[in-house]
Amino acid sequence: MKLSKLKRYLPKGRHAVIGVPFVWLFLFFLLPFFIVLKISFAEADVAIPPYTDVFSWADNQLTILLNFGNYVFLSEDALYLAAYLGSLKIAFVSTLLCLLIGYPMAYAIARAPKEMQTVYLLLIMMPTWTAILIRVYAWMGILSNNGLLNSLLMGLGLISEPLQILNTNLAVYIGIVYSYLPFMVLPLYANLVKHDQSLLEAAADLGSRNFNSFWRITVPLSKNGIIAGCMLVFIPVVGEFVIPELLGGPETLMIGKVLWQEFFNNRDWPVASALAVVMLAILLVPIILFNRNQAKEMEGRA
Amino acid sequence: MKRWSFSSTMLWVGLLFIYLPMLIMVIYSFNASKLVTVWGGWSMKWYFGLLDNSQLIGSVLRSLEVALYTAVAATALGTLAAFVLTRVTRFKGRTLFGGLVTAPLVMPEVITGLSLLLLFVAMAQLIGWPAQRGLLTIWIAHTTFCSAYVAVIVSARLRELDLSIEEAAMDLGAKPWKVFFLITIPMIAPSLAAGAMMSFALSLDDLVLASFVSGPGATTLPMEVFSAVRLGVKPEINAVASLILLSVSLFTFVAWYFTRRAEERRKRAIQQAMAEEAV
Numbered sequence: 001m002k003l004s005k006l007k008r009y010l011p012k013g014r015h016a017v018i019g020v021p022f023v024w025l026f027l028f029f030l031l032p033f034f035i036v037l038k039i040s041f042a043e044a045d046v047a048i049p050p051y052t053d054v055f056s057w058a059d060n061q062l063t064i065l066l067n068f069g070n071y072v073f074l075s076e077d078a079l080y081l082a083a084y085l086g087s088l089k090i091a092f093v094s095t096l097l098c099l100l101i102g103y104p105m106a107y108a109i110a111r112a113p114k115e116m117q118t119v120y121l122l123l124i125m126m127p128t129w130t131a132i133l134i135r136v137y138a139w140m141g142i143l144s145n146n147g148l149l150n151s152l153l154m155g156l157g158l159i160s161e162p163l164q165i166l167n168t169n170l171a172v173y174i175g176i177v178y179s180y181l182p183f184m185v186l187p188l189y190a191n192l193v194k195h196d197q198s199l200l201e202a203a204a205d206l207g208s209r210n211f212n213s214f215w216r217i218t219v220p221l222s223k224n225g226i227i228a229g230c231m232l233v234f235i236p237v238v239g240e241f242v243i244p245e246l247l248g249g250p251e252t253l254m255i256g257k258v259l260w261q262e263f264f265n266n267r268d269w270p271v272a273s274a275l276a277v278v279m280l281a282i283l284l285v286p287i288i289l290f291n292r293n294q295a296k297e298m299e300g301r302a
Numbered sequence: 303m304k305r306w307s308f309s310s311t312m313l314w315v316g317l318l319f320i321y322l323p324m325l326i327m328v329i330y331s332f333n334a335s336k337l338v339t340v341w342g343g344w345s346m347k348w349y350f351g352l353l354d355n356s357q358l359i360g361s362v363l364r365s366l367e368v369a370l371y372t373a374v375a376a377t378a379l380g381t382l383a384a385f386v387l388t389r390v391t392r393f394k395g396r397t398l399f400g401g402l403v404t405a406p407l408v409m410p411e412v413i414t415g416l417s418l419l420l421l422f423v424a425m426a427q428l429i430g431w432p433a434q435r436g437l438l439t440i441w442i443a444h445t446t447f448c449s450a451y452v453a454v455i456v457s458a459r460l461r462e463l464d465l466s467i468e469e470a471a472m473d474l475g476a477k478p479w480k481v482f483f484l485i486t487i488p489m490i491a492p493s494l495a496a497g498a499m500m501s502f503a504l505s506l507d508d509l510v511l512a513s514f515v516s517g518p519g520a521t522t523l524p525m526e527v528f529s530a531v532r533l534g535v536k537p538e539i540n541a542v543a544s545l546i547l548l549s550v551s552l553f554t555f556v557a558w559y560f561t562r563r564a565e566e567r568r569k570r571a572i573q574q575a576m577a578e579e580a581v
Contacts, residue, residue, distance in 0.1 A: 018393060021383040021449070025402040028446045032417030035424050104312035111309070120313070122558050127320055128433075129500065131507035132552045133524055133531065134543040138327040141535045148326060181320065182387045231408060239410020241510055246531060256412045263416060263514075273420065276413045287405060294404040294454075295397075 033280070040273035041066045051269050070274035079253070080275070084282065086253035089168070090244075091237040094176040095184075098233050099226065101177065102184035106225075107218075109185070112194035121189065128182045136175050136246050143171050143247070167249030173241040180236070184229040191225025192218070224293055231290035235283055255279055307343035329351040348541035360544070365506055367521040368437055370573055372444040372505035378447060380452025381490075385482075387453065388460040406450035415514030418443050422515060435517030443515045445507040452497035453502065459493035460486075492561045495555055499557050502551055 042051040055060040056063045074080045109120045127135060142148045143166040150162040165171050195218065219226075241256035248254070255275065263272040321564050331349075335342025352358060383403045390396075405406075406414065422432055432439055463486070471481045487494070508526040516525065530539050 014390065016387050017382060018390060018399070020398055021379055021386065021403070022395070024379055024449075025383075025399075025446070028418065028421070028442055029402055029406060029414075032414075032421040035420045036413075036417045039420055049427070078573035101312065101316055104309040105316045108307070108309035108313035118562065120317075123317055124320070126551055126554050127324070129503040129507075129554050130324075130547050131524055131527075133326065133507070133509055133527060134327075134546055137531050137535070137539065138323040138526075140531070141327060141330060141540070142323055143322055144535065178323070180321065181316065184365070185316075228432070229531050236410055239412045241412055242528075257411060259416070269420070272416060276416050280408065280413060283410070287408060288401075290408055291401045291404050294407075295400045 034219035036273045036276050039074075039270055040070055041068070041071065042273075043067050044268045044270050049269065054163065067270075070270050071278075073271065074274055074278065074290045080255075080258065083253040083255045083258045084278070087238045087240075087255040088282070090172060090176065090254060091234050091240075094173055094180065094237055095230050095234040097173070097177050098181055098184040099230060102181055102188060102229065103226075105181075106185045107191055109189050110195070117193070121186075124182050124185050124189075128176045132179050132242055133246075136243055137181055139171070139175055139178065139244060140166060143174070166247060169233075169248065169252055171247040171249075172244050173250050175247040176237055176240065179243065180233045183232040187228035187232060188222065188225045191222045191228075195221055212250055224297065227289065227293045228297070231286055231293070235286050238283060239279060247260075327540055328544045328547065331537065331544040333540075335539060336537065343547075348537045349545070351538060352541055352545075358523075361521050361523045361526040362396075364437060364520065365554045368440050368522065369446060369502045369505040372448055373443050373498040373502040375441070375445040376448035376452050376501040376505075377494055379495060380449035380497055380501075381456050383453040383485075384455075384457035384460055388457050396571060403450055403453045406447040407454065409447075411508075411510035411513075414447060415443070415511045418446075418511070419514045435515055436520035439515040439517070440512050440520065440522065444501075444508060445510045447511070448501035448504050451500050455497045455500065456490060459490045463489055492565060495557065495561055499554070503554070506550070 038054050039051055042054050044050060045052045052065070052067075054065055057067065088143075105124075109117055109124070123252060140147075144150075145162040145164065145166065148168070150159075150164070153159045154162065161229070165174075199217055199221075200213050203217055204210075210214075237258075239256040240254060241260050244252045244254040244257045248257070259272050259275045259279070262268050262275060315396055332344050332346065333341055334345030334347065383399075387400060387403060393399075418439075419435075422435055426432060467489070468481050471485050472478070476484070507524060508522075509528050512522045513525055513528075516522065527539065527542060530536065
């Protein structure tokens with residue numbers, strides 16, 4: 001095996017090479033989750049920082065004061081349940097919309113001539129490098145009551161008074177699909193471009209119709225791309241804050257927005273932590289699914 | 303011969319959907335009228351007005367500073383992580399490591415932001431560092447999530463590499479670090495550049511993480527824009543947003559163009575070498 005030969009030469013620096021990124025990610029990514037978990041069991045307090053101690057050391061005794069009040073509070077208030085369900089629903093529908101729009105786009109790019117592919121990819125990728133804030137802001141000007149879309153529709157005589165689109169869930173869907181579409185297209189393209197065309201040719205030779213070949217060969221083969229794309233959209237959208245805040249209205253209940261308000265407006269850190277813990281618990285399965293899928297891709301075994 | 307199919311129609315409709323709103327925003331940033339929806343002729347006055355806004359310019363400089371440091375650190379960290387994932391096949395905690403590298407890609411920002419803030423607060427209580435939250439804590443937050451993007455980009459490239467070149471160098475007695483710096487790094491340079499640029503852009507754009515872990519006096523550009531945007535659409539914001547949009551697009555395009563040219567030169571050189579060998 002080639003790799004084993006390479007590995008023999010990798011002894012001493014090996015620990016440093018693995019250690020540096022490991023320690024960094026452990027310290028600044030994994031460890032913080034445990035602190036969130038801990039603080040979700042604390043009580044809000046008027047102090048700096050604004051919560052009570054969970055572990056205390058007095059009289060040579062370690063006292064652990066677990067307070068489940070925050071979780072009880074979350075389960076009793078219908079607002080939080082509605083926000084979680086709202087987030088999941090919005091994330092699910094927008095993921096589906098992204099897939100329906102993104103799949104044909106990725107397919108078209110993968111079938112385009114080689115030199116055009118890089119141009120299309122750049123066009124898809126470029127917006128993801130500019131702030132989501134700005135792209136969402138651009139829609140505010142278009143969708144508002146006296147915005148471009150309403151002026152256009154009224155100018156054409158299609159409607160007599162402005163449609164209320166901004167500050168509704170419709171605007172949130174538009175904003176999410178708009179912002180996350182590239183994250184669906186890119187992994188799908190990366191998968192579709194690897195497909196062996198001869199399979200489709202063979203199917204055609206055997207008399208398979210185009211759509212039949214597409215549905216029975218291309219779609220199953222692109223399973224990993226579909227999973228990666230859907231997870232890249234679904235998971236972050238569940239916790240999305242900027243889009244519901246700017247485009248949504250009072251009817252838009254999303255958990256990212258609620259968490260933000262608990263933290264910044266109510267300054268209730270323990271409740272915000274409990275909200276984050278529950279959100280993470282909901283997202284754990286999709287995240288593990290994504291990670292396993294990604295690990296396969298990264299090792300090139302896919 | 304090209305067939306006009308459903309999928310290519312979708313591609314163009316999709317691209318139009320992506321670019322039209324941004325184009326409209328840029329056009330309206332040149333609107334002379336104070337009312338955002340009424341066209342009052344072309345004007346540059348909103349752009350000149352920005353120059354007097356010292357608060358805004360301060361936040362731009364802060365954002366650029368953080369983005370620059372983030373690009374450097376995230377590229378180094380992400381490359382190491384990618385190297386471990388692609389080259390070291392077996393070690394204790396490898397699955398955990400893989401998860402730690404890829405999870406930041408999808409983790410909702412509100413969770414990452416909150417958890418990092420709580421970490422910094424706990425650390426300040428425990429060891430007195432970081433005494434104050436600000437650019438340093440924003441930099442740590444950005445480096446963590448940007449290195450995941452770098453790792454994905456670089457590992458894709460590392461997988462494509464021909465291992466035999468590295469092996470040949472080692473067989474000839476080169477030390478691993480020497481192989482890494484003299485052979486591996488030059489071969490993956492385009493992906494390092496792409497990773498660094500992506501980190502720079504991501505750091506420049508981030509609102510949520512920065513809002514959580516920032517401290518007094520460390521307002522970054524997105525935070526500044528956000529607090530203005532919350533109050534509605536204003537011509538000044540159109541101008542700021544257009545400037546950010548244009549500079550990022552230009553930067554991306556130039557970088558893309560140069561990496562593509564370097565790539566083509568490299569391919570031509572390889573082809574030439576092979577042709578010479580055949581003769």
